Amino acid sequence: MLLGMSQSDIADRIGVSRTFVSKIELGRVGLVEATADATLKKLAKALQLDPDTLRQVRPKRKIANKPRTEGTLSALLTARRVELGLSQATIATRAGVAKSTVSDIERNGGSLDSLIKVANALDLDLDVKPKK
Known part of the structure; x- marks a missing residue:
């Protein structure tokens, strides 16, 4: 109190x-x-x-309600956003998606289309190649 x-x-x-x-x-x-x-x-x-x-004032925020495994794409995207000092709302605006979509992606959810938009908003390139 x-x-x-x-x-x-x-x-x-x-x-x-x-x-x-x-x-x-x-x-x-x-x-x-x-x-x-x-x-x-x-x-x-x-x-x-x-x-x-x-x-x-910026309280320490819980970034996700369910734990992410280190090394996952969602963990990489979250780490990049935090590194840039940007909020989920800012990334959502840049990506043209809802803030809840950014939150979903950071918790291992979201569509591929949204994932690509968020990665672009974070100045990241996604490189997907066929398995050898």
Whole structure:
């Protein structure tokens, strides 16, 4: 409990659900990406922070809910995105796909078409060759 406030207290003050506050704390939702500017300002005020300071806060995020095996294509794509310092939302915009599609690909899912678009957005070439 920060400043003696529960998630419910903060949610009530800023006009969002307690679940939304929980997701922010757990890094499951991007604070800046998913929060309207007015809500971000209300949250900053509730936490007694400057809005610009709050915008810079980046909690450690869980990149995937199910584990990836090191060396898989999804692990490579995720590592590349993190290396570039880009969010899933940014990659989705660059690739012309939904953010959920990028998330699916990073969890070993998604279609081949989407996979190619995401790889291109990450400045990666995919080279598929027939087996010898």
